[in-house]
Amino acid sequence: MWNRVKLSLPPVLCLIVFLVFWDLLIRIGGIGPYLLPTPRAVFQVLFDRSGDLFSAAGITFVSAVTGFVASIFVGLAVAIFFSEFRWLRISCYPYAIFLHTVPIVAISPLIITWLGYGMISVIVITFIISLFPVITSATNGLLESREDLQELFELYGASRWQKLWKLKFPSAIPQIISGMQTASGLAIVGAIVGEFFAGHEAGRYGLGYYMFTAQGQFRIDILIAAILISTIQGIALFGGVTLFANTALKPWMIAD
Numbered sequence: 001m002w003n004r005v006k007l008s009l010p011p012v013l014c015l016i017v018f019l020v021f022w023d024l025l026i027r028i029g030g031i032g033p034y035l036l037p038t039p040r041a042v043f044q045v046l047f048d049r050s051g052d053l054f055s056a057a058g059i060t061f062v063s064a065v066t067g068f069v070a071s072i073f074v075g076l077a078v079a080i081f082f083s084e085f086r087w088l089r090i091s092c093y094p095y096a097i098f099l100h101t102v103p104i105v106a107i108s109p110l111i112i113t114w115l116g117y118g119m120i121s122v123i124v125i126t127f128i129i130s131l132f133p134v135i136t137s138a139t140n141g142l143l144e145s146r147e148d149l150q151e152l153f154e155l156y157g158a159s160r161w162q163k164l165w166k167l168k169f170p171s172a173i174p175q176i177i178s179g180m181q182t183a184s185g186l187a188i189v190g191a192i193v194g195e196f197f198a199g200h201e202a203g204r205y206g207l208g209y210y211m212f213t214a215q216g217q218f219r220i221d222i223l224i225a226a227i228l229i230s231t232i233q234g235i236a237l238f239g240g241v242t243l244f245a246n247t248a249l250k251p252w253m254i255a256d
Helices: 002-029 039-048 050-084 086-101 104-115 119-143 147-155 160-198 207-216 220-252
Strands: none
Touching: 002 039, 039 050, 039 220, 050 086, 050 119, 050 160, 050 207, 050 220, 086 119, 104 119, 104 160, 119 160, 160 207, 160 220, 207 220
């Protein structure tokens, strides 16, 4: 118990110091609330508009998780094909890099033109921005299984499927987890960015839409409150991936 307190105490103290510095900066510097509200004003908005903000947070989180989960399944499938077929990897991997380097704000209008405004477009945008880390991490992990174990499997006449399922995949789990953790953070970013452009479905507004409208109205208190909630969502999704990795996937790992 005392060890947990010692571990949690430094971050709590750091947060308190940050909030005090924030409040003093506004009071001493005479900064107007239209530029930077006080911490109290932000927490007051969180309390007064909790219903709207947390409803929007739920919509954003569903879009982020859906796109993230889809990127895991598609990314792992693509990585398996890339690792098993060298000609396919050489032919198609540059296009995966291309998909990653194209600015999502540039292709968002195209997605909206095809799919319209609403959650579907937000999920697709989230999927695109989360896909590349899963593909690269999983592909690298599947290609880096130990040569001595591969030779042992070949000696015993293991099939391609057996080598993939019992050797390559367990060996690649640490890198797959790393890719999933990176993608989990990008999923929240993708959902927020998607809602900037496509999150205007009637009666269903995510955090990105609230950020967009708050910025236009100079409601910085609402903007910071929405940023705070989205940050908590990113931490929660990252923590969920880490917990899943430590419980469900860790027993599969092959020790070095």
